[in-house]
Amino acid sequence: MSTELNGMPSPLTTSPRATMKDVAALAGVSLKTVSRVINEESTVNAEMVERVLAAASELRYQPNFGASALRRSDRRSSQIAVLLEDLSNPFSAAIYRSIEEVAMREGFTVLGASFDEDPSREPALVGTMIRHRVDGIVIAPASQEHAYLEVEQQAGTPIVFVDRPPVNLRADCVMSDSYAGSMEAVKHLAAQGHRRIAYLGDLSTIVTAQERFRGYRDALKELSLEQDPALMSKNLRTVEAAEAAVAAMLALDAPPTAIFTGQNLLTIAAVRALRTAGREYDVALVGFDDFLLADLLRPGVTVVAQDPWRIGQIAASLLFRRLRGEQGPAERMIVSTELRERGSGEIALS
Amino acid sequence: MSTELNGMPSPLTTSPRATMKDVAALAGVSLKTVSRVINEESTVNAEMVERVLAAASELRYQPNFGASALRRSDRRSSQIAVLLEDLSNPFSAAIYRSIEEVAMREGFTVLGASFDEDPSREPALVGTMIRHRVDGIVIAPASQEHAYLEVEQQAGTPIVFVDRPPVNLRADCVMSDSYAGSMEAVKHLAAQGHRRIAYLGDLSTIVTAQERFRGYRDALKELSLEQDPALMSKNLRTVEAAEAAVAAMLALDAPPTAIFTGQNLLTIAAVRALRTAGREYDVALVGFDDFLLADLLRPGVTVVAQDPWRIGQIAASLLFRRLRGEQGPAERMIVSTELRERGSGEIALS
DNA sequence: CTGAAAGCGCTTACAG
DNA sequence: CTGAAAGCGCTTACAG
Numbered sequence: 001m002s003t004e005l006n007g008m009p010s011p012l013t014t015s016p017r018a019t020m021k022d023v024a025a026l027a028g029v030s031l032k033t034v035s036r037v038i039n040e041e042s043t044v045n046a047e048m049v050e051r052v053l054a055a056a057s058e059l060r061y062q063p064n065f066g067a068s069a070l071r072r073s074d075r076r077s078s079q080i081a082v083l084l085e086d087l088s089n090p091f092s093a094a095i096y097r098s099i100e101e102v103a104m105r106e107g108f109t110v111l112g113a114s115f116d117e118d119p120s121r122e123p124a125l126v127g128t129m130i131r132h133r134v135d136g137i138v139i140a141p142a143s144q145e146h147a148y149l150e151v152e153q154q155a156g157t158p159i160v161f162v163d164r165p166p167v168n169l170r171a172d173c174v175m176s177d178s179y180a181g182s183m184e185a186v187k188h189l190a191a192q193g194h195r196r197i198a199y200l201g202d203l204s205t206i207v208t209a210q211e212r213f214r215g216y217r218d219a220l221k222e223l224s225l226e227q228d229p230a231l232m233s234k235n236l237r238t239v240e241a242a243e244a245a246v247a248a249m250l251a252l253d254a255p256p257t258a259i260f261t262g263q264n265l266l267t268i269a270a271v272r273a274l275r276t277a278g279r280e281y282d283v284a285l286v287g288f289d290d291f292l293l294a295d296l297l298r299p300g301v302t303v304v305a306q307d308p309w310r311i312g313q314i315a316a317s318l319l320f321r322r323l324r325g326e327q328g329p330a331e332r333m334i335v336s337t338e339l340r341e342r343g344s345g346e347i348a349l350s
Numbered sequence: 351m352s353t354e355l356n357g358m359p360s361p362l363t364t365s366p367r368a369t370m371k372d373v374a375a376l377a378g379v380s381l382k383t384v385s386r387v388i389n390e391e392s393t394v395n396a397e398m399v400e401r402v403l404a405a406a407s408e409l410r411y412q413p414n415f416g417a418s419a420l421r422r423s424d425r426r427s428s429q430i431a432v433l434l435e436d437l438s439n440p441f442s443a444a445i446y447r448s449i450e451e452v453a454m455r456e457g458f459t460v461l462g463a464s465f466d467e468d469p470s471r472e473p474a475l476v477g478t479m480i481r482h483r484v485d486g487i488v489i490a491p492a493s494q495e496h497a498y499l500e501v502e503q504q505a506g507t508p509i510v511f512v513d514r515p516p517v518n519l520r521a522d523c524v525m526s527d528s529y530a531g532s533m534e535a536v537k538h539l540a541a542q543g544h545r546r547i548a549y550l551g552d553l554s555t556i557v558t559a560q561e562r563f564r565g566y567r568d569a570l571k572e573l574s575l576e577q578d579p580a581l582m583s584k585n586l587r588t589v590e591a592a593e594a595a596v597a598a599m600l601a602l603d604a605p606p607t608a609i610f611t612g613q614n615l616l617t618i619a620a621v622r623a624l625r626t627a628g629r630e631y632d633v634a635l636v637g638f639d640d641f642l643l644a645d646l647l648r649p650g651v652t653v654v655a656q657d658p659w660r661i662g663q664i665a666a667s668l669l670f671r672r673l674r675g676e677q678g679p680a681e682r683m684i685v686s687t688e689l690r691e692r693g694s695g696e697i698a699l700s
Numbered sequence: 701c702t703g704a705a706a707g708c709g710c711t712t713a714c715a716g
Numbered sequence: 717c718t719g720a721a722a723g724c725g726c727t728t729a730c731a732g
Contacts, residue, residue: 017505019725030703035727043701060501065481066416066427067725071708077416079461079482087462088447093438100437100464109478111429112437112462114450128459131415132429151410155367271646293643296621369709380719385711393717417709421724 018059027055038063069133080319081111081129083122083139085163088114091264091289091308092140095162098312099138106320108135117203119143130157136319138162144205146171158322160315164207170330172318174311178208178288181304181337182215182260183222185286188302188339189258190223193349194284198231198249198256200242200266209234212262212288231256242269243276250277257349258284264291271301271344284347288337295342302345304337311335368409377405388413419483430669431461431479433472433489435513438464441614441639441658442490445512448662449488456670458485467553469493480507486669490514494555496521508672510665514557520680522668524661528558528638531654531687532565532612533572535636538652538689539608540573543699544634548581548599548606550592550616559584562612562638581606592619593626600627607699608634614641621651621694634697638687645692652695654687661685 024034029048036044037052044052055061069077082099084092096112103110111129115121122143129137136158146169149159153171161173189197199216202209213234220227230252233245242261246269249256259274261267267287274280281299290305314333339345374384379398386394387402394402405411419427432449434442446462453460461479465471472493479487486508496519499509503521511523539547549566552559563584570577580602583595592611596619599606609624611617617637624630631649640655664683689695 014506015504021725031726032703033701036702039727045701048702062477062480064420064483064725066483067420067708068727069708070414070417070420070710071725071727073708073728075708086447087437087450088440088443090438090440093443096462097436097438097464100462104463109461109463109482111459112446112450113454113459114447127412130412132459133414133416154365156364268643268646275646291643293618293641293647296618296625296647297643298648371709381710382712382719383717386718389711395717398718414709417724418711419724420726421709421711423712423724425724 018061020061020063022059023052023055023061026059027051075133076135077133078108079111079132079134080108080136080138081113081126081132081134083113083115083125083129083137085117085140085142086114087112089264090292091163091306094308095140095312095315098309099316102313102316102320115142117142123148126152136160136323138315138319140164141166143167158319160319160322162311162315165332167207172315172322172331172333174315174318174333174335175208176306176311177334177336178211179215179218181288181306182212182262183219184337184339185260185288185304185345186216186219187223188341188345189260189284189286190219190225192258192284192346194258195225195349196228196231196254196256196258197225198246198259199233199262200236200245200259200270201232201234201262202236202266204234209262216260216262228254230254236266236269239265239269239272242266243273246270246273247277250279250283256283258347259286261285261287263287264289267291267301267303271297280344281347282350284345284349286339286345290340294340299344299347300342302342303340305340306337307335368411370411370413372409373402373405373411376409377401425483426485427483428458429461429482429484430458430486430488431463431476431482431484433463433465433475433479433487435467435490435492436464437462439614440642441513441656444658445490445662445665448659449666452663452666452670465492467492473498476502486510486673488512488665488669491516493517508669510669510672512661512665515682517557522665522672522681522683524665524668524683524685525558526656526661527684527686528561529565529568531638531656532562532610533569534687534689535610535638535654535695536566536569537573538691538695539610539634539636540569540575542608542634542696544608545575545699546578546581546604546606546608547575548596548609549583549612550586550595550609550620551582551584551612552586552616554584559612566610566612578604580604586616586619589615589619589622592616593623596620596623597627600624600629600633606633608697609636611635611637613637614639617641617651617653621647630694631697632700634695634699636689636695640690644690649694649697650692652692653690655690656687657685 020034024031034052037049086092100110113125119142138160140163144167146166159171165173201213236242259270261270287303290303294301370384374381384402387399436442450460463475469492488510490513494517496516499519509521515523551563586592609620611620637653640653644651
């Protein structure tokens with residue numbers, strides 16, 4: 001397990017990094033010639049190219065992107081920012097990876113950061129990214145007011161919204177079809193005979209949570225099912241709160257026979273609550289957003305799946321299109337969801 | 351769902367970003383005075399501070415970190431790189447978030463990138479990060495040779511390894527105790543009476559995979575259990591391969607009665623294979639590394655849990671200590687694992 | 701094809 | 717307390 005090298009003192013000598021000037025001196029050419037070789041301009045004499053490359057390699061020269069960006073006319077930093085709610089949430093992580101893949105292909109690096117659903121951190125983090133002069137921003141916003149970003153757009157920094165739309169700002173946006181997906185979930189439950197379908201939802205300030213609730217309620221209306229406020233629980237922020245909400249509903253005189261959960265963690269909370277009550281084969285359940293191992297639970301959990309990889313690909317391609325100078329109006333892309341039947345959603349009304 | 355603003359043409363005007371010079375001109379002071387105010391040097395006249403801040407705010411001035419770093423004597427970019435195998439793997443994601451949290455507190459941003467277990471991408475990505483002049487690097491290496499990083503260390507860039515140790519390089523390192531954790535897992539299975547305990551492992555080139563196998567084998571030796579090569583499957587790279595390996599073992603004349611899996615995805619594969627064979631309540635299972643919902647499966651999956659959050663905290667604190675100039679020898683921190691009994695590992699030999 | 705001078709947006713080192 | 721000059725590591729714009 002242990003390498004002999006470890007435990008020995010680290011070298012105290014720090015040799016400063018070589019600059020282009022050092023390379024020029026060693027190769028016996030001018031600064032500008034080194035610059036040409038490093039940037040692969042074709043107009044340089046082959047012999048000089050060789051001399052410069054040898055010197056660069058001997059000094060282990062690494063060009064300074066930042067210094068180069070500062071002087072270049074495009075002033076591009078080759079960095080983009082990806083700001084998400086929580087990188088450790090699988091939905092966010094998949095979007096991040098998807099964008100990272102495109103960025104890498106385009107020669108860009110990604111500055112990533114998480115809001116943890118704290119709206120006040122949003123402008124602060126965006127500010128930090130702007131001070132680092134990122135060339136573009138992909139953001140799943142935590143706040144409800146984005147006018148402050150207009151000045152960044154006008155400074156030429158494209159901004160693409162994912163998962164949630166911009167408020168008071170014209171910007172490209174890629175989202176799942178929350179409304180249609182929720183409607184499909186509720187109709188699927190109704191098709192199994194259920195008439196008392198409960199709803200569990202995230203913070204109502206979040207636009208997607210509003211949309212999912214609207215899909216739920218409009219489906220009930222369309223199907224002429226009763227809308228019982230006792231079966232609707234919104235603003236659930238923790239797994240514990242969601243579990244308690246389900247337990248309370250199950251204890252009602254007229255309990256729900258089916259549940260639609262508007263989010264990942266709420267779905268898992270519902271599974272736990274149904275298990276605790278011993279009702280998991282009895283009360284139907286459909287969740288919005290898929291999660292790992294949903295198929296291995298018993299019963300398997302039926303979900304309306306989002307496609308975070310696709311959302312990321314579209315967002316990244318919009319961003320890089322803007323970076324290439326495309327000017328058109330702000331685009332709004334809606335990515336459809338997919339019902340995945342696994343058992344819990346197919347439990348019929350007994 | 352739709353904001354009226356969307357669909358309208360974006361503003362075509364791009365007003366360039368204000369510089370410190372612009373702020374100085376508007377405030378009627380010198381460049382240097384603006385610099386003093388922006389950097390909160392206390393020696394500035396209160397009235398001037400006000401004038402400068404008003405001008406900065408009117409122009410929506412955002413200082414340019416890169417330009418400032420270029421000239422400052424410390425030449426710090428306030429960026430660190432976090433290079434992991436795959437940010438969408440929960441283990442990596444937790445480490446990332448943990449480091450991000452410390453970095454943010456220290457006023458640093460994080461450049462994140464994933465290797466996807468491709469060793470050749472490692473030096474390439476590190477090179478990119480160096481060209482961006484990150485101040486430090488946290489890396490879960492994909493390669494088996496890190497001498498190339500010595501020049502970066504000597505240029506003053508601290509490098510901290512996580513999850514896997516450096517090879518041919520002296521550097522700080524934070525890892526789980528793979529050997530002890532694996533040994534504990536196997537002994538736990540043996541304590542339930544099992545004598546034919548199988549092993550499933552990741553690529554043998556990965557040091558942690560080697561350590562976990564060593565822990566497994568040494569436990570067998572210590573307990574005087576037979577070492578049957580037919581019960582050892584290494585170099586498993588996909589869930590499918592792992593499922594097939596388990597299926598093949600179960601079909602042996604002398605099948606295993608218990609399984610130890612050396613990694614996350616292999617554990618899930620084993621669960622699937624046991625389910626398919628209808629043996630999940632029959633063959634015991636302990637996995638290395640915990641995963642979400644392991645407790646909700648039936649039987650619950652017993653694991654040797656790592657503590658990625660803690661690994662990240664330690665790695666980040668080592669890194670920032672080095673950035674503050676601490677010189678001591680390279681440190682190797684071992685984070686202990688924790689056996690979590692949930693059912694699958696407590697199935698006794700029948 | 702090659703190079704000397706100027707300058708990107710800032711901070712340093714120095715005067716006043 | 718305030719500012720004019722020089723320079724960080726590069727590229728631009730121009731000469732030769």
